[in-house]
Amino acid sequence: MSDNIFTEELELNYTEVAPEIDFVEFEKVITSRRSVRVFGDEEVPEEVVQKAIEHGLLAPNSSNLQPWEFHWVRSEDKRSALSKMCFGQNGAKTAKHLIVCVAKTGTWKNNCQRMLASLEATSKKDGIEVPNAVKAYYSKIAPMAYGYMGPFGIFSPLKWAFYNTIGLFQVIFREPMFPSDLRTWAHKTTALACENIMLSIRAQGYDTLPMEGFDAKRVKKLLGLGCKDHVTMILGVGKRSAKGVYGPQFRFPKEDFIIKH
Ligand SMILES: Cc1cc2nc3c(=O)[nH]c(=O)nc-3n(C[C@H](O)[C@H](O)[C@H](O)COP(=O)(O)O)c2cc1C
Known part of the structure; x- marks a missing residue:
């Protein structure tokens, strides 16, 4: 892949300092959430x-x-x-x-436009240019990723075949290809x-x-x-x-789920 939003280091002149967190309180929130x-x-x-x-x-x-x-x-x-x-x-x-x-x-298509418009507006206010990689992402890459399926996904098999052919030779995204993938995307x-x-x-x-x-x-x-x-x-x-939680929180042994490579 040539330089793009993923690989390019953007010069945005912006810093955000991470605040200190009370980890004990944070953990209390996590562990006391029960169904x-x-x-x-x-x-x-x-x-x-x-x-x-x-x-x-x-x-x-x-x-x-x-x-x-x-x-x-x-x-x-x-x-x-x-x-x-x-x-x-x-x-x-x-x-x-x-x-x-x-x-x-x-909503993804319209929200691509909204992202572009709000990025343009913020940049204008701050007197800086929206990086080309960002513009290209919302105007070209996102539509390629989330679109080209046609109504009811009639073009999805073609999209799948196209990307999977290219994928034989290079790293490429594999989903969403079908409307059901797009549902998974939004649910995630x-x-x-x-x-x-x-x-x-x-x-x-x-x-x-x-x-x-x-x-x-x-x-x-x-x-x-x-x-x-x-x-x-x-x-x-x-x-x-008082009786709204039906029992102590139970999970299978963590070793079953944490796989270290
Ligand atoms: C997506 C999702 C759907 C769920 N649906 C139900 C449900 O319909 N009824 C219910 O009593 N619990 C439901 N649960 C709760 C789970 O049963 C519960 O999270 C699980 O047993 C673990 O318990 P805990 O949340 O207290 O840790 C759902 C949880 C999730 C994440």
């Missing part, structure tokens, strides 16, 4: 959820294209309808807020935001339940979502009741 199946009666202030979703928006995300949306369901009647669509799970029924986290496969990034939201809510003294047990079709209809919107998970938010 809470029954929430108590305590209300969760709106500011807590607002802040948490804002923290979700700060999650790392693919190409900074932010292919997500968070539908904060607060009204009693919508929450009740939604909890039925979560198979009546107690964690949904007793939640004070429900957040439907949506991965979007239809949205799930990172979900974790930020859950940790933020824990850090503010409240609890969550991530759910994938729901009827996606009905949920999408309730929220007016389209065919390029995919529900990654639904988060129940509340304060854990």
Whole structure:
């Protein structure tokens, strides 16, 4: 690959100093986050959820294209309808807020343009040029990576064949080639935001339940979502009741999952 956004060292005249972190407190947030199946009666202030979703928006995300949306369901009647669509799970029924986290496969193109426009605006303000490698990334490379699939992915087999032929001779990206890969792409990034939201809510003294047990079709209809919107998970938010956590946190031995090369 010739010089590009990945290989070029950009001269941006910008420094950001990393602040000190209280690691003990950080670890407490991680280890005390549990999936809470029954929430108590305590209300969760709106500011807590607002802040948490804002923290979700700060999650790392693919190409900074932010292919997500968070539908904060607060009204009693919508929450009740939604909890039925979560198979009546107690964690949904007793939640004070429900957040439907949506991965979007239809916004990347427009967001490439938005990225270019906001980079241009910031550069103009600071009196510096947007590096060509960055411009090329959003105008050429990102469309090559996320596009060229055609409606319903009719061109995907051609895209796959093209990239895999080139891939015989050089390092090249292999996904997303098909619309299903694009869904995975958007879900990956949205799930990172979900974790930020859950940790933020824990850090503010409240609890969550991530759910994938729901009827996606009905949920999408309730929220007016389209065919390029995919529900990654639904988060129940509340304060854990005394018996809301069903047992100590269990994981298989870490040696099974940490593979050192
Ligand atoms: C994507 C996802 C979907 C989940 N869906 C459900 C669900 O529908 N209902 C439920 O009770 N728990 C659900 N869980 C919670 C998991 O069962 C739970 O995270 C796991 O048992 C580990 O427990 P812990 O979160 O307390 O560490 C889900 C978790 C994730 C990450």
